[in-house]
Each structure stands twice: as structure tokens, then as C-alpha cells.
Amino acid sequence: MAQKSSIVTDSGKVRRVIVVGGGLAGLTTVIKLCEAGIPVDLFSLVPVKRSHSVCAQGGINASVNTKGEGDSPQVHMEETVYGGDFLANQPPVNGMAHAAPGIVYMLDRMGVPFNRTPEGLLDFRRFGGTLFHRTAFAGATTGQQLLYALDEQVRRYETVDVENEKGVVVRGEKMVRKWEFWDFLGIIQDENGRAVGITAQDTKTMGIESFIGEAVCLATGGPGIIFGKSTNSVINTGTAASEVYQQGACYANGEFIQVHPTAIPGADKLRLISESVRGEGGRVWVPKDTKEKRRGRDVPESQREYFLENKYPGYGNLVPRDIASRELFLKCFHEGKGVYNNKSGKNELEVYLDVTHLPKEVLRKKLAGVLEIYEKFANEDPYENPMRIFPAVHYSMGGLWVDFEKSADGKLLVGSPRNQATNIEGLYAAGECEYAYHGANRLGANSLLSCIYGGMVAGPAIASYVKNLDRSSFDVKSSTFEKAxxxxxxxxxxxxxxxxxxxxxxxxxxxxxxxxxxxxxxxxxxxxxxxxxxxxxxxxxxxxxxxxxxxxxxxxxxxxxxxxxxxxxxxxxxxxxxxxxxxxxxxxxxxxxxxxxxxxxxxxxxxxxxxxxxxxHVNYIRELDYPLLGKTVHVTDAVDISLVKPRARKYETAGAASANAKGSEKTDEKTAAT
Missing domain, CATH: 1.20.58.100 (Fumarate reductase/succinate dehydrogenase flavoprotein-like, C-terminal domain)
Structure with a gap:
């Protein structure tokens, strides 16, 4: 029999869900839980507005098709699983692609200052792995604008009083309590292994405390700092996911690490030059002469090798990131054709990314944020000089294994407690710290979308889980928390x-x-x-x-x-x-x-x-059983490919005929799987 109230215990204590991580996934999860009437404790290692989501530059995908190109959520889904080399379970991807337009419109209503066309419509740019203009953007600081908008919504809930199911206010309790500068140490499990809270450390006082939660959701980002030089923030060590992995959570597809093709080489870290630069017309090239001593801007057009455009005429500079990174690596490392350094007399591991042919007013309107980063750290004006870039570790497609429940229409069953659930009962995950949406390779601008969509799915799933628990975490012996x-x-x-x-x-x-x-x-x-x-x-x-x-x-x-x-x-x-x-x-x-x-x-x-x-050590398994609300769920390592049949990825000729096509002249790759 379920607890009388999912909000307040019989003794008057407020039952809260713990969300760890204050980026897009965490904030969205908090918002959806609050909408369901579930109070939340939000923990963040840094101030929420400093979460790594703030660093995202290029945009967020949604097939709104304002440019009349024939794009659709179905095509978005198909291109996502195609770009991910068919390793992603397709129902979650399908749900994400179909929810994307509504998510962008929701963000627009929240006040995100998206770029617009002269007609006042949302503007969209191209990103890798598609021939459509699908990426909504706010200049080159989209992540910051999205994070701030969601943070405002969560701050509103910090002022709202908790009410029980009858509308009675619980004095002194707010819907959201925020705990910034706290480092997650691990989940607390009851005698049955269910997550009933967390331990965390105050990074100012170094005090360690326990916190009771009816459920725990991790939204703690990726592990990029394992690779040292990365586009990730220094907080992205993967420590939270590693902790729960050591406590029994399954970790999935860990080997799939995305290397972004364009970053600024640096002694301390690698700073991202967004894919949006290529989406707005930036071109990648190397001098044909391997001993070319002139500056990039002085090399004539006829003496430049636009190697991505030559090999992939349809997608050009916007092939998926895994392909682009390998081509840059091939050009620099294996062929020795990187930019020549006059001082060292060697070809560097660098190629040119050039926007000098584009109108400066367009660059300032759409790319000022990222070009400013280049100018600051490379000490060179990118409006006048081609940028020198090379691939950098950027994103983890792998992460904590999470489940899903498929609906009749091949998407996700909204509110199912299985959605975003790990194999530890009561522990959920959303965002880059889980593996669900990108398969073997993430398409650009799908990350912000997957973070927000993952939170939109996790919130109702956790609310359903909490409302169907047969006992509260407050019923667990206090000694369990003291021992932790x-x-x-x-x-x-x-x-x-x-x-x-x-x-x-x-x-x-x-x-x-x-x-x-x-x-x-x-x-x-x-x-x-x-x-x-x-x-x-x-x-x-x-x-x-x-x-x-x-x-x-x-x-x-x-x-x-x-x-x-x-x-x-x-x-x-x-x-x-x-x-x-x-x-x-x-x-x-x-x-x-x-x-x-x-x-x-x-x-x-x-x-x-x-x-x-x-x-x-690592034990690899092919299947597992996990408990959920008194039942046992059985899952295997099989990938759900029920919506799009796997086929070879071929970007060399794909889209070539459609690059300048009119009317109905499209390759079947442009429609991705029809």
C-alpha cells in the first residue's frame, strides 16, 4: 500500500528528491519534479550558473523546418541514430526528436534570446551530420542563455512554499533548497539496496553530512578531465558517476569518447571552437605546399586544400564529428600536412579554420562569442586571419546505464518509473553522465537537447516512482545514515x-x-x-x-x-x-x-x-535484473533497432547531389532512411 502522502510524512517531515548537478539536465529535472508537486534538494559542486552547460556554444537541435527544406522530427531521429552508428536505442531518440520543437518553443517563452530571421522567426543554422538548418541558437553562447533561463525558473521555486496534496502549506519549507559548493560522495542504500539519500561534503568547511531523499538523480556531466587536455571544465572528472558505479550501478558504452574536430591548441587546456563556425560557412583547409611559410591569410585560394569539401562534397565541412576528427588526424599525423611552423621547422598538428571570407557583420551577429575566445587565447584576430585548430576530447557518449519503457508509438511511455532509471532502485541519471541518446557518436547540437529532454523524462519518472513507494526514506533506520x-x-x-x-x-x-x-x-x-x-x-x-x-x-x-x-x-x-x-x-x-x-x-x-x-576490475555482462517498486525488471545488452534498420554510414557521396538541388531533387541520405 502506497504512502498516504508523497510530499509529507505522517510525522510532518517533507519528503524530497535529491538532484545532483545544476546544469541543463539537473535544472530541467528539478522543474519537472516541482511541477509534479515534489520538493527537491539541488546539489552542485559549483554555483549553478557555473555548471558546465554554460560553456556550450553552437545551439540546440529541433526540426521546426521554418526554411521549408522538408525537415521533420522523423528525419531528425533517423539522422541521429545514423550518425550514432546505430548503437543508440531508438525509442528514446525518437521521443527526443519529436519533443525537440516544443522544447525550443518552451525556451523561447522563457526568454532565451534566440537569433531570429528578418521576418521575426526563430533562426536555424546547420550543424554536422545533416543537410538541414535544424539548430536554433543564441549567438555563440547558447548554453549560457539556456542555463540562465532554466536557473530563473528554479529560483522561482526556491520562493514557493511546499504544499501537501490538500493544498495545506508546510511552514518554513520551500519547493527547492539549493546546496552549492557541495561535493557528492555517494548514495546511501537501505537494507534492500534502494537509494534513500546521499552523503556530500561541504567544500568550504569540509564537513561531511547525510541527506535523506526518496530518490536520487545524478546530472553531473561527463568525465573529460580523465584525458587532461579537454574542452571540458576542470570540474568534469566523472567522480559522481564513478562513485555510484563502484556502489553497483552499471556503466554503459564507456569506450565511446567524442573528439571534437575544432579546438584551440593550448598548454593548459583545449578551448572549443564551436561547430557553429562551420555551420555558418567556416572552411577547413591546409596549404598544398607542406613547407608553406606564408601566413594563412596570404596563401592564395588556388594553393589551399579544402580536404573535407573535396572528400565529402555534400556535407563538406559538416560531416559528423568522428569523421571530421579522423580526417584532421590523417592530414596532420599520418600525412604530415599540418600548418608549417617557421620557428621549429616542423609541420604542427594544426589545420586552418577560415571565416575571413564571410561578412564581418554576420560573424559579429552570429559568432562573436566564440571568435572572441579565439582572439583572447590565440592572440590573433579571426576576422582577418584563419584560425589554427586541432581535435580535442569533448564529450562522452557513454555513461551510467539507464532504462526506458517504450510507448505504442515507438517513443517513451511518459511517466514510467523505468525511464532514466539506473539498475540501483531509486537512482536515476540524466544528461551527459548517462548513455541513452547518442550511440557511438553524438551529432552536434544534440547535447543540449538530450540534457533538457532527459530531465523532462526523468522528472515525471521519478515523481511516479516516489508516489508509488510503499515506504518513505524517513522510515529507514537513522543508523543507516549515520554509518554512511x-x-x-x-x-x-x-x-x-x-x-x-x-x-x-x-x-x-x-x-x-x-x-x-x-x-x-x-x-x-x-x-x-x-x-x-x-x-x-x-x-x-x-x-x-x-x-x-x-x-x-x-x-x-x-x-x-x-x-x-x-x-x-x-x-x-x-x-x-x-x-x-x-x-x-x-x-x-x-x-x-x-x-x-x-x-x-x-x-x-x-x-x-x-x-x-x-x-x-571491470566485469562485463550481457544482461541484468534490477528491482523497481516490488517487481524485477530484466534487461539485456541488445540495442532496440525497431524503427530504423541499420545500414553502412556513407558520407562521401551522401547528399552530394542535393547540395544544390531544387524542388524534390534529394538523395535518400537527405531524408536519412526513407
Whole structure:
């Protein structure tokens, strides 16, 4: 029998859901829970408006078809699964693509300052993997505008009083309580393994506390800092996902890491140059003369090699990111045709991304934010000089495994407690920290969409779960929460006492260089064996760390030691998954296995944590059972391909005939699977 109230216990305590992560996925989840009347505790490692979603530049996809090109949500879905090399379960993608126009209109009503056409309609630009103008954008700072808009909506709920089902106000309780500068340490599980709360650490006082939650939703972003030089923020260590993975959550498709083709090479980190630059007409090229000493702007058109346009005449510079990155790597690394450096006398791992042929007023209107970043960090005017760029680690298609329930029309069954649920009862995930929407490769501008859509799905799913629980987390013995705090405090105290000879930042640098060099664009089994051996070595060195700070307040050194261990554990999932998957699919490319192997590898990689002799291991499984509201749900690694039949990806000729087509002259690739 369900609890009398899903909002207030019989003793008057407010039953809250815990959302960890204040980016687009987390904020959307909070909004949908509040709309369902469920109070929320929102935790964030940084101020919510500093969440990594703020860094997104290019836009958000939605097939509104204002330009009359014949685009539709159906085509969007088909191109997404096609671009992801058919590794994504298709019903969630289908639901996302069909919800996309409504999401963009919702954001517009919230006040997001989207660019508009002269007629006042929402403007759309092209992004990779499609021939349609499908990407709504707010200049080149779309992520920031979306994050701020959703943050305003959540702030409103911080002022709204909690009411029970009868409309009676609970004094002193607001719908949303925000906990910024708190580091997630792990979920708290009851005697049956159900998530009933979390432990977290205040990064100012370093105090560790427990928090009761009827359910927990992680929306904590990706693990890009495992690779060191990344377009990700330094907070993107993947620590939260790693923690729950170690507590029994399944991690899926970890080997699929997206390398963005265009970033600014830098000594400290790699700063993204958005795909929107190519979407607005930016062109990628290298000089035909490998010893070309003139500056890019002085190289005549006839002496430039536009290699993406030559090889992919239909898509040109907007082929999917995995393909573009491999082509840049081929040009620079294998062919040695990168931009020549007069000082070193070598060809650098750089190509040109050129917008100097475009009107400056258009660039300032649509791309000012990203061009300003280039000018600031490269100390060169991109309006007058071609930009020098190279691929960089950008996004994780893999993440925590989450379930879904398919509706009769091939989308998602709205409100099903299975949607976005991990295999740990009461634990949900949304955004980049889960794996559901992108398969083996994410199409540009689908990330903001998947974060918001994932939150829109997770909110009702969690609300349904909470309303059907047979008991509250407040019914769990207090000793369960006290024990969890003691365990985490003991772990932290042990870190503070670490006085070995190893520097944790050097260990991270060694790990990051290895992962970046040997586990990104091209993967070789013999080399991957060495990567795994390096992870073994780094794990052993971690136990000999000397903590760099033992202070009682704002101790970032001790916090980093904890994050480092979690990064090492996820690095193993990534590297071992890459070693095992003997095929090339999407972002996972092995020159020794160049073909996609649907017979053996059209399946989800499902990883479970194991530990032996104080060292992490990965157990790979093909199926699992998990509990949900008194029932057992059985799932396998099979990919749902019920909507679009898998076929080979061919972007070389695809769309070539339609690039200048009129009327009904379209290739079948432009309609993606008709």
C-alpha cells in the first residue's frame, strides 16, 4: 500500500528528491519534479550558473523546418541514430526528436534570446551530420542563455512554499533548497539496496553530512578531465558517476569518447571552437605546399586544400564529428600536412579554420562569442586571419546505464518509473553522465537537447516512482545514515593522513597524457594493453600519494586525491571497453578492424565494478535484473533497432547531389532512411 502522502510524512517531515548537478539536465529535472508537486534538494559542486552547460556554444537541435527544406522530427531521429552508428536505442531518440520543437518553443517563452530571421522567426543554422538548418541558437553562447533561463525558473521555486496534496502549506519549507559548493560522495542504500539519500561534503568547511531523499538523480556531466587536455571544465572528472558505479550501478558504452574536430591548441587546456563556425560557412583547409611559410591569410585560394569539401562534397565541412576528427588526424599525423611552423621547422598538428571570407557583420551577429575566445587565447584576430585548430576530447557518449519503457508509438511511455532509471532502485541519471541518446557518436547540437529532454523524462519518472513507494526514506533506520557518514569521514581522514612520495597531480598528468595519446582518435589493441598497464601503475601509485594540503577548510588538494581515484576507475572502463570492442563504430576507430561488426558488436557495453587485491576490475555482462517498486525488471545488452534498420554510414557521396538541388531533387541520405 502506497504512502498516504508523497510530499509529507505522517510525522510532518517533507519528503524530497535529491538532484545532483545544476546544469541543463539537473535544472530541467528539478522543474519537472516541482511541477509534479515534489520538493527537491539541488546539489552542485559549483554555483549553478557555473555548471558546465554554460560553456556550450553552437545551439540546440529541433526540426521546426521554418526554411521549408522538408525537415521533420522523423528525419531528425533517423539522422541521429545514423550518425550514432546505430548503437543508440531508438525509442528514446525518437521521443527526443519529436519533443525537440516544443522544447525550443518552451525556451523561447522563457526568454532565451534566440537569433531570429528578418521576418521575426526563430533562426536555424546547420550543424554536422545533416543537410538541414535544424539548430536554433543564441549567438555563440547558447548554453549560457539556456542555463540562465532554466536557473530563473528554479529560483522561482526556491520562493514557493511546499504544499501537501490538500493544498495545506508546510511552514518554513520551500519547493527547492539549493546546496552549492557541495561535493557528492555517494548514495546511501537501505537494507534492500534502494537509494534513500546521499552523503556530500561541504567544500568550504569540509564537513561531511547525510541527506535523506526518496530518490536520487545524478546530472553531473561527463568525465573529460580523465584525458587532461579537454574542452571540458576542470570540474568534469566523472567522480559522481564513478562513485555510484563502484556502489553497483552499471556503466554503459564507456569506450565511446567524442573528439571534437575544432579546438584551440593550448598548454593548459583545449578551448572549443564551436561547430557553429562551420555551420555558418567556416572552411577547413591546409596549404598544398607542406613547407608553406606564408601566413594563412596570404596563401592564395588556388594553393589551399579544402580536404573535407573535396572528400565529402555534400556535407563538406559538416560531416559528423568522428569523421571530421579522423580526417584532421590523417592530414596532420599520418600525412604530415599540418600548418608549417617557421620557428621549429616542423609541420604542427594544426589545420586552418577560415571565416575571413564571410561578412564581418554576420560573424559579429552570429559568432562573436566564440571568435572572441579565439582572439583572447590565440592572440590573433579571426576576422582577418584563419584560425589554427586541432581535435580535442569533448564529450562522452557513454555513461551510467539507464532504462526506458517504450510507448505504442515507438517513443517513451511518459511517466514510467523505468525511464532514466539506473539498475540501483531509486537512482536515476540524466544528461551527459548517462548513455541513452547518442550511440557511438553524438551529432552536434544534440547535447543540449538530450540534457533538457532527459530531465523532462526523468522528472515525471521519478515523481511516479516516489508516489508509488510503499515506504518513505524517513522510515529507514537513522543508523543507516549515520554509518554512511562515518564511512565517508573515515575515507576522507585516511586521505588527509596520506604522506607518501607520490604527487597526485603528476599521477593525473601521466594518466591524462596516456589516455589522450593512446585512447582517443585511433586505437590499437597492443597500445591499449599498455594503456591498461599504465592505469594499473597509476592505481598502485595512488596508494603512495602524499596529500598536498591537510588543512581543515577549502581543501582542494584532498578533494582532488578522491577525484583522482574515481578518474582512474573510469579510465579503466574506457580503456578496457576500447580494447574489447574489435570493430570500428562511430567515435571508436581501430585501423586493424576498420569495419563495423553488427553480428558481434551491435550491442551495449555493460560494465560492472569489481575489486580484487585493492585494485579495480571491470566485469562485463550481457544482461541484468534490477528491482523497481516490488517487481524485477530484466534487461539485456541488445540495442532496440525497431524503427530504423541499420545500414553502412556513407558520407562521401551522401547528399552530394542535393547540395544544390531544387524542388524534390534529394538523395535518400537527405531524408536519412526513407
Amino acid at each position: 557518514v562515518k564511512v565517508q569521514q573515515s575515507k576522507y581522514d585516511a586521505i588527509l593522513k596520506m604522506d607518501g612520495p607520490e604527487n597526485p597531480y603528476r599521477i593525473h598528468d601521466d594518466l591524462a597524457q596516456t589516455m589522450l595519446r593512446d585512447c582517443t582518435i585511433e586505437r590499437n589493441n597492443a597500445v591499449l594493453e599498455k594503456v591498461i598497464a599504465k592505469i594499473d601503475e597509476c592505481e598502485e601509485r595512488w596508494h603512495k600519494v602524499g596529500v598536498t594540503d591537510s588543512g581543515p577548510r577549502a581543501n582542494q588538494g584532498a578533494q582532488f586525491v578522491r577525484h583522482l581515484k574515481n578518474m582512474l576507475i573510469l579510465a579503466r572502463v574506457i580503456a578496457q571497453g576500447a580494447r574489447n570492442r574489435d570493430e570500428s563504430r562511430g567515435a571508436h576507430y581501430k585501423p586493424d578492424f576498420k569495419q563495423r561488426d553488427d553480428d558481434n558488436w551491435l550491442r551495449t557495453t555493460m560494465a560492472m565494478y569489481a575489486e580484487n587485491s585493492n585494485k579495480s
